[in-house]
Amino acid sequence: MNSLAKPAGWEKFFWPLLAAALLLALWHYSVVWTATKVFPSPLSVEKGLAELLRKHVLWSDIGDSLRRVAFGFGTAAIVGIPLGLTLGWYPALNQVLNPVLQILRPISPIAWIPVAIIFFGIGDRAAVFLIFLSAVFPILVACVSGVSNVPAIFRRAGRNFGLSPTQILARVVFPAALPQILIGLRIALGVAWLVVVAAEMIAVDSGLGYLVIDSRNSGKRYDLVVAAMLVIGLIGLTLDLGFRRLEKIRSVRWGFRHES
Amino acid sequence: MVFGRDGRSVPVLEDINLDVSEGEFICLVGPSGCGKSTLLNVTGGFLSPTSGSITIDGQAVHGPDPRRILVFQERGVFPWLTVEGNIGFGLSKLSRAERDQRINHYVRMVRLEGFEQTYPSDLSGGMKQRLQVARALAVNPDILYLDEPFGALDSVTRLIMRGELLRIWQTERRTIIFVTHDIDEAVQLADRVVVLSSRPAKIEAILTIDIPHPRNISSRRYLELRDDLLSKIGLAYTV
Amino acid sequence: MTAIEQEKRSRSLSLSTRLRPIAFIVALLVIWQIAVSRHPDQLLPGPLGVIRALAELLRHGLLPRYVVASLFRVTWGFALAAVLAVPLGLTIGWYRRGEMAFNPLVQIFRPISPLAWIPIAILWFGVGDLAAIFLIFVGCFFPLLLTAMSAVQNIPAVYVNVGRNFGLNTAQFVYRVLYPAVVPQLITGSRITLGIAWLVVVAAEMIAVNSGLGFLIIDARNAGNRYDLVIAGMVIIGIIGLLLDLGMRSLERVKSFRWSYSGD
Numbered sequence: 001m002n003s004l005a006k007p008a009g010w011e012k013f014f015w016p017l018l019a020a021a022l023l024l025a026l027w028h029y030s031v032v033w034t035a036t037k038v039f040p041s042p043l044s045v046e047k048g049l050a051e052l053l054r055k056h057v058l059w060s061d062i063g064d065s066l067r068r069v070a071f072g073f074g075t076a077a078i079v080g081i082p083l084g085l086t087l088g089w090y091p092a093l094n095q096v097l098n099p100v101l102q103i104l105r106p107i108s109p110i111a112w113i114p115v116a117i118i119f120f121g122i123g124d125r126a127a128v129f130l131i132f133l134s135a136v137f138p139i140l141v142a143c144v145s146g147v148s149n150v151p152a153i154f155r156r157a158g159r160n161f162g163l164s165p166t167q168i169l170a171r172v173v174f175p176a177a178l179p180q181i182l183i184g185l186r187i188a189l190g191v192a193w194l195v196v197v198a199a200e201m202i203a204v205d206s207g208l209g210y211l212v213i214d215s216r217n218s219g220k221r222y223d224l225v226v227a228a229m230l231v232i233g234l235i236g237l238t239l240d241l242g243f244r245r246l247e248k249i250r251s252v253r254w255g256f257r258h259e260s
Numbered sequence: 261m262v263f264g265r266d267g268r269s270v271p272v273l274e275d276i277n278l279d280v281s282e283g284e285f286i287c288l289v290g291p292s293g294c295g296k297s298t299l300l301n302v303t304g305g306f307l308s309p310t311s312g313s314i315t316i317d318g319q320a321v322h323g324p325d326p327r328r329i330l331v332f333q334e335r336g337v338f339p340w341l342t343v344e345g346n347i348g349f350g351l352s353k354l355s356r357a358e359r360d361q362r363i364n365h366y367v368r369m370v371r372l373e374g375f376e377q378t379y380p381s382d383l384s385g386g387m388k389q390r391l392q393v394a395r396a397l398a399v400n401p402d403i404l405y406l407d408e409p410f411g412a413l414d415s416v417t418r419l420i421m422r423g424e425l426l427r428i429w430q431t432e433r434r435t436i437i438f439v440t441h442d443i444d445e446a447v448q449l450a451d452r453v454v455v456l457s458s459r460p461a462k463i464e465a466i467l468t469i470d471i472p473h474p475r476n477i478s479s480r481r482y483l484e485l486r487d488d489l490l491s492k493i494g495l496a497y498t499v
Numbered sequence: 500m501t502a503i504e505q506e507k508r509s510r511s512l513s514l515s516t517r518l519r520p521i522a523f524i525v526a527l528l529v530i531w532q533i534a535v536s537r538h539p540d541q542l543l544p545g546p547l548g549v550i551r552a553l554a555e556l557l558r559h560g561l562l563p564r565y566v567v568a569s570l571f572r573v574t575w576g577f578a579l580a581a582v583l584a585v586p587l588g589l590t591i592g593w594y595r596r597g598e599m600a601f602n603p604l605v606q607i608f609r610p611i612s613p614l615a616w617i618p619i620a621i622l623w624f625g626v627g628d629l630a631a632i633f634l635i636f637v638g639c640f641f642p643l644l645l646t647a648m649s650a651v652q653n654i655p656a657v658y659v660n661v662g663r664n665f666g667l668n669t670a671q672f673v674y675r676v677l678y679p680a681v682v683p684q685l686i687t688g689s690r691i692t693l694g695i696a697w698l699v700v701v702a703a704e705m706i707a708v709n710s711g712l713g714f715l716i717i718d719a720r721n722a723g724n725r726y727d728l729v730i731a732g733m734v735i736i737g738i739i740g741l742l743l744d745l746g747m748r749s750l751e752r753v754k755s756f757r758w759s760y761s762g763d
Binding site: 105202240 | 596739
């Protein structure tokens with residue numbers, strides 16, 4: 001905004017590194033000055049991270065978390081995209097279903113745990129169910145608004161060229177709505193990543209969320225707690241960036257005018 | 261007044277030397293993308309020239325100033341303020357009574373009576389541009405810069421707006437520098453037309469329009485000047 | 500068709516269409532009730548059981564108390580986050596280099612579920628209200644920061660130029676151009692963040708405190724498998740969350756903020 005001059009290329013790395021360095025320094029010195037015995041310093045977190053890697057605990061935890069996300073998110077996409085497209089295509093249907101969805105949506109997936117445990121028992125499947133719940137709403141919303149935002153002129157052009165309604169849906173509406181659907185999927189993936197960690201803190205015995213809570217409970221290993229948090233953050237970021245890469249594929253790029 | 265400046269690492273403007281007298285109506289004409297808006301932004305002080313300088317009444321121009329107001333092509337009015345609010349935007353230093361009086365004066369001048377409490381989202385394109393002009397004039401600037409202000413309007417509204425602008429200019433005379441790519445617009449409005457080449461823009465020619473207002477757009481002299489301008493820009497006569 | 504007949508027709512149309520979703524909900528409830536009465540010895544209650552549970556909560560005065568507790572934490576957590584994140588975000592977003600510096604850091608913190616902060620929250624604040632408020636604060640801070648940063652970057656350059664043109668000093672510019680320009684986006688972002696806060700408070704209460712709607716759910720299950728209370732709690736959570744969202748949406752509709760939603 002206040003572009004005094006175009007920032008140079010190297011600045012893209014310099015400024016974040018500077019900010020990170022400042023933050024680390026602030027963290028380190030707060031730990032030193034307050035002489036806290038429990039809260040870890042950056043160095044002890046790094047050592048904790050190395051320890052986790054050495055004991056091969058980290059990789060299996062990461063794998064577990066990712067696996068649950070994959071199943072929950074995948075199911076949410078398989079269920080949510082067709083359902084969302086249908087709701088967007090038939091506004092009358094959407095109008096009937098929408099109030100129910102609007103009441104279910106603000107209920108935290110964590111609040112569903114007791115119900116999930118009844119249906120799925122304690123373990124993976126309950127966690128996957130929670131992830132499914134949390135991911136399906138953003139996908140539905142994105143599909144519905146993606147379809148309804150397709151300009152009427154596109155649909156008319158489809159009819160003009162003699163396409164049947166199914167063909168219009170597949171060849172005109174779906175590609176036109178795709179950018180927004182992808183955004184919804186990306187948001188859903190982000191939510192799924194948040195929920196898997198939370199679900200693992202309560203309902204299962206492995207994964208990154210469990211690592212966080214367990215490190216504290218069995219030994220107050222706050223260095224491992226913070227290390228696990230950082231890993232959670234980095235993986236979540238990687239998932240998000242990877243998805244944005246997908247959005248950059250040429251045939252979808254037209255829909256994204258602002259590359260954020 | 262003396263203008264003279266150059267462009268930036270992509271040479272946008274080259275060797276521009278222009279004198280403008282007080283109260284003159286100048287049009288800058290040129291092909292799309294040639295740098296007309298850049299020139300306007302530089303003279304307005306929004307951009308710094310890489311070489312050369314702009315002086316107004318002997319003083320160098322350092323940055324934007326309420327004595328020289330720029331009217332934009334679109335989205336210039338503040339959507340969160342009413343018509344009154346927009347026109348009064350630059351008048352915070354005045355007393356309540358003075359401000360109200362000025363707002364009324366300019367509302368009437370741009371013929372937006374009855375819309376004082378309306379928000380821009382309820383105004384048409386032409387009305388929004390009139391609002392911008394009113395807001396600009398309300399602070400009593402020495403110079404008015406207009407950057408293709410009628411470009412987003414339909415051709416009928418454009419004709420009407422040109423008449424309005426001339427009427428306002430004749431009532432309250434100011435120096436006007438008007439950027440357009442429409443040749444007719446230039447010949448209809450300006451005292452002098454500055455023709456810019458395509459990028460990097462140089463001054464190709466300066467044409468003096470010597471017809472007094474109101475101008476008959478079918479008169480022989482008008483058509484002569486129009487032909488002259490067309491040839492100076494280098495366009496053919498037939499489509 | 501006369502004008503009156505036309506209007507009557509359109510009004511009756513909208514009445515029947517408005518009833519359809521309600522009919523749908525009623526149908527679902529009926530199916531649910533039938534399913535439950537067919538399997539009487541499993542744990543989940545039917546809609547009647549839930550209604551009875553709600554009545555019980557009201558009678559014991561627990562419902563209002565828990566609702567207030569949850570709302571209290573949300574309000575404080577959200578307000579603290581807003582007071583810190585919005586000015587910070589507006590400032591950072593204004594400077595290109597500020598955004599370059601802090602965006603990567605924020606992007607690393609954002610995917611960390613607020614619940615992952617529980618050990619730290621308990622370490623710093625013990626078990627109780629403050630810990631819960633801290634968790635909500637964390638959950639709201641990063642989204643609000645990002646919203647403010649993006650809002651200030653999306654201010655059309657025209658407005659900035661007009662502000663400079665009219666000779667406003669910094670304070671005037673912030674108050675008369677920057678703030679009105681960012682408010683619509685801030686409100687939308689706040690609505691979404693408030694939704695997040697509502698999700699976090701319920702989760703936080705299930706783990707870290709002893710009151711509130713989240714606590715109701717976990718406690719009802721742990722202290723006697725009262726699944727009717729569990730579902731009742733869920734229903735209340737859903738309704739209040741929806742009301743919060745609708746409330747924010749009506750704020751978005753206030754006239755002088757509307758400008759951002761009606762296209763140019």
